Amino acid sequence: MAASPLPRWAPTPSPTRPLRTPGTPSAGAGAASSSSSSSSSWRSCVPLLTTFSSVFGSSAVRRGGGLSGGEPPPALPDAGRHDIVGGIAPLDGVVALMGPSGCGKTTLLDALAGRLSPNMKMRGDILINGLREKLSFGTSAYVTQENVLMATLTVTEAGISGGQRKRVSICVELLASPALLFLDEPTSGLDSAASYHVMSRIAGLARRDGMTVVAAVHQPSTEMFELFHGLCLLATGRTVYFGGASDAIEFFESNGFPCPLRRNPSDHFLRMINKDFEGASPIPQRQATFLTKTYARASMLMFTSTLLTMMAIGGFPSFVEDMKIFRKERMSGHYGATEFVISNTLSSIPYLGLISIIPGAIAYYLTGLQRGIDHFIYFAAVLWACTMLVEGLMMIVAAVVPDFLLGIITGSGVQGVLMLNAGFFRLPSDLPKPVWKYPTYFISYHKYATQGLYKNELLGLVFEDIGGGGLTISGEYILKNYLQISEIVKPRMLHFLCASKV
Structure with missing residues (x-):
């Protein structure tokens, strides 16, 4: 049984933020392939993410660094509004969400998983195999930043370290063999070796079981970065880059930001999109x-x-x-x-x-x-x-x-x-x-x-x-x-x- 092609999760380009999405199929092709594969079994027809446009929240928007020419993205018209554009979640692969703190990674994951807080509103479309439907029970899993576990079950479980708690949290969500897995900071609290071990196992499970993984990560090592199939770079709630992780270096180099030798690519990307962050002037606030x-x-x-x-x-x-x-x-x-x-x-x-x-x-x-x-x-x-x-x-x-x-x-x-x-x-x-x-x-x-x-x-x-x-x-x-x-x-x-x- 052949799996359906990738549907659209379409980003919107901007003159000040060039965007590259290599190999993006058209919306019509995605919809057609979705309908043609509806008779296949569930495991071969893995739910994939598609188009969504804007997420409105109550948090204040701060100006951050852009990519093209170092120009920051334009300020959003409404205070507290985060415009998160879009992309493609590839089949049997891992998509990494990266960006400076407060850029909207967790908000994006919450929106995709349908777990936005009541004080936030979302506008746009999230399609599963080309259809507007909610994620049914057991088809998706979400590993949050907080390790919410029962620490008093046994003496051994109560005495585990923070890194072990993180791994237990991931394993608990993997027990149901979800077709779609969201990970929010899965490597926090882990050393570089443990982080690579965890992400390599997750990437292996994604290839073996046909699972789609979307993970928000902070400064992965070079070895871990090579495990990612797709990369989404966010800055102030906007998409700076979406495409293959291996094509990101070429994309930055073509826009005048080559990655120096012997430097971690992820560190270079974050430094480029965040280089004007320290010099950003705060928004003046007045009070009557x-x-x-x-x-x-x-x-x-x-x-x-x-x-x-x-x-x-x-x-x-x-x-x-x-x-x-x-x-x-x-x-x-x-x-x-x-x-x-x-x-x-x-x-x-x-x-x-x-x-x-x-x-x-x-x-x-x-x-x-x-x-x-x-x-x-x-x-x-x-x-x-x-x-x-x-x-x-x-x-x-x-x-x-x-x-x-x-x-x-x-x-x-x-x-x-x-x-x-x-x-x-x-x-x-x-x-x-x-x-x-x-x-x-x-x-x-x-x-x-x-x-x-x-x-x-x-x-x-x-x-x-x-x-x-x-x-x-x-x-x-x-x-x-x-x-x-x-x-x-x-x-x-x-x-x-x-x-x-x-």
């Missing part, structure tokens, strides 16, 4: 200064309000003792629940006022918030109201949960849930609507406290926009568009104080 100032102020306001309210939970032990006395005196008919709540609240007002004003004044003026007694009075009033609410909350918890430890846990848990849904850690539009936004967000007193503090601080401020071009951004715009506060109205107390000053 008004965003930094805004989030710094918002963080300070949120931290101050939550810190004081969490400290107010420390009064829970006194509530437990007060509840014991209240139950005893209520049974004696001295007073009722209303009198107890009112007297307890009135007696706590002076103390809560002091712990709101004194720490609040220190934090307010040391952090450089808006000057003016009217802004500080509103700030201290909001802190005092928050501590009063926590006092009432802990009084309710003490009445429902008489146990000291369980009461502290319950009060802190309720306080934490209300704090998380105040619109600071996640903006209102990002909160899940069931439970977290409706109704928790609207019943959280932290929401109203933080929004009031935001308005007290940002209303009337004007920030310089990025670039220093004379553009300004008002605090009202930040409240509406960045903090998602729709009702931009000056707090009534602040408005009254400002009017009285006039």
